[in-house]
Amino acid sequence: MDTAAINETIKLFLVEITTKLNEAVRIARAAEACVVAGSVAEGIEVSMEIEQLLYDAGRLHDAVTMMHRLTRS
Template sequence: MMKAETIEPAIQACFCEIHTKLKEAEKIARAARACADAGSISEAIQVSMNIEQLVYEVGRLHDAACLLARNATIGEGG
C-alpha cells in the first residue's frame, strides 16, 4: 500500500484535469446545440465530434484516480 500523503495529490490532480476536460466538453456541447438550434444539424454533429476524445480521456483519468485510491491507505490511519 502507498501512503495517502503520496497518493492524494495525484488523485486531486486527476480530478482537477477531469473538471477542466468536462468544462471544455460543455463548451463544445453548447456550440453544437447552438448549431442545431440554428438548423445546421450537420455542423452540430461536426462540432460535437470533438467531445468524444474528451469523454474518453475523462474516463481514463477517473480510472486512474480509482486505481490510485485502491492502492492507497487513505482513511485507514496511514
C-alpha cells in the same frame, strides 16, 4: 506507499477531469447552438470533438479509482 503523494495526484487528476468535462460542455453548447440555428450537420461535426475529451476523462477516472483502492490496501 506514500498516501499523501497519491492523494495529491488524485487531486490533480480530478482537477484535470473537471477541466476536460467543462470543455466538453462548452463544445456541446456550441453544437446545440448550431442545431438550433438550423445546421444539424455542423452541430454533429462540432460535437465530434467531445469524444476524445470524454475518453480522456474516463481514463483519468479509472486511474483515480485505482489509486484510491491502492491507498485502502
